Amino acid sequence: MKLGLVGYPVGHSLSPWIHERLMEQQNVSGTYELFETSPESFDSYIETLKKEGLDGFNVTVPYKETIIPHLTDLDDSARVLGAVNTVKQTERGWIGYNTDGIGFVDSIKNRFPERLHNEAQILMLGSGGAARGIYHALIQSGVARVDVANRTPAKAEALLEMNDTMVKSKALDLQEAEEDLARYDVVIQTTSVGMSPNHNQAIISLKRLKPGAVVSDIVYRPMETAFLIDAKAQGASLHYGHEMLLQQAVYAFKIWTGTNPDAFKLLDEFESKLKGV
Ligand code: ATR
Secondary structure, eight states: OEEEEEESSOTTOSHHHHHHHHHHHTTOOOEEEEEEOOGGGHHHHHHHHGGGTOSEEEEOTTOTTTTGGGOSEEOHHHHHHTOOSEEEEETTEEEEEOOHHHHHHHHHHHHSTTTSOTTOOEEEEOOSHHHHHHHHHHHHTTOSOEEEEOSSHHHHHHHHTTOTTOTTOOEEOHHHHHHTGGGOSEEEEOSSTTOTTOTTOOSSOOTTOOTTOEEEEOOOSSSSOHHHHHHHHTTOEEEOHHHHHHHHHHHHHHHHHOOOOOHHHHHHHHHHHHHHO
């Protein structure tokens, strides 16, 4: 297998580490290389890459949208989101996928199988690109209602329009989210608030959290954000950003290789790796 990552910059990416471990786990021989190119030379770089005979690659910032004109087709989530993070070489050419949202939903469902049921009351914080992917995957997984809170509530409203059947969902501002927190079983933080070096920041206070709620943060640097520290103090069950990171990589690997790796088996080692970075 000839695999890799296209982005700018990609030097600090954890993807080579993850995919090399997945290759080991699944007895797949191959390489995972970094392909770094600046925006000015992106189009010609990608056309040259087509001749390299890659079996597949990941795409990261800032190219998740600009890769699309270079692809033959898109899967449903990549088409709806207008963003691609995984490309597979097929007989028809390069096909684009988006595994971010489904990676998130799989990782939270694997860890709390009984908690993300169809009637669960779910609150999502944020309305950016990551939020769109997660929202779409939650809808696909069949949950009945996902309320969305955002600093700019109009953007949360726009996100709810992705699914016109979710009539019961509502958009909130962050203050309303804090006040109404006790009604939610699952709270998902999808913004970059709290990411290193701003590790003291949390998007809202979790003082009014429902006892026993699941709280998730997609930020993985630091591994335990101020938001999750607050959640822990309220007695919540925690779901960490690095779990999503690992699961979306596993999903990409499945698409490329047809194997079915176990993300859990890698988790301890991945946590040690992250703590050492
Ligand atoms: P990404 O594509 O990585 O998700 P993005 O599209 O820039 O990033 O989205 C950022 C999200 O984080 C948005 O929901 C943004 O809120 P606004 O829509 O009001 O801009 C949210 N966000 C960023 N910084 C924030 C802050 N300091 N406080 C609250 N929300 C913030």
